Amino acid sequence: MCNSILEKKESPAVQAHINMLQGIINRMASNSANCKTWSITILAALLVLVVDGKIDLCNLWICYIPIGLFFFLDCFYLGLERQFVEKQEKLIDNINKGLNFEEFLFSASGKINKEIDADVTKTYWQKFIKKLHDKNKKKVARELENYRKQFLNTLKGVISFSTLPFYSSMIVFISISYLLSK
DSSP: OHHHHHHHHTOHHHHHHHHHHHHHHHHHHHHHHHHHHHHHHHHHHHHHHHHTTSSOGGGGGGGHHHHHHHHHHHHHHHHHHHHHHHHHHHHHHHHHHTOOOHHHHSOOOOOOOOOOOTTOOHHHHHHHHHHHHHHHHHHHHHHHHHHHHHHHHHHHHHTOTTTHHHHHHHHHHHHHHHHHHO
C-alpha cells in the first residue's frame, strides 16, 4: 500500500498539478507584495506633493484612499492564496489516505449529453431540461460556496499578520504627520 501511495505521489500528473498550484500560490504572494510596494510608492508620491505645497495639508486625507484600496486588494490576494493552499493540502491528504484524488486533477463539469436523437418526444426534452436545470443548481451552489469561502478568506486576510500591521502603520504615519503639521 505504501508503495502505491509513493507511486501516486510520483505520478507525472500529480507532480504537474502540484507544480501548477505552487505557481499560482507564488503569484498570489507576489501580487500581495506588489500591493505593498505600490501603496508605499503612491503614499510617498502624495507626501512629496504635500511637502511641495501642491496639495494642501487639509487634503492629506487623500492618502487614505490608495492605502484602503491596496489593503483590500492585498487581503483578496491573501484569501486566494489560502484557497489554493487548501486545495493543495486536500489533494495531498487524499493521496496520503489512499482516497480518490483524480477528481482534483482532471475535473470537467457541465458536459451535456451529445447523443440526442432528433426524434425525441416532448417528455424526453422536459426530463432533459429538468436534469440540466438540476445540474445548473448544483453548479450555482458550488459557485456560491466558492464565493463564500473567498469572502471568508479575504476577511481572514484583514486581520492577518502580513496586512494589518503594515497598512495600519501607514495610516498611523499619515495621521501623525497631519497632527504634527498643525
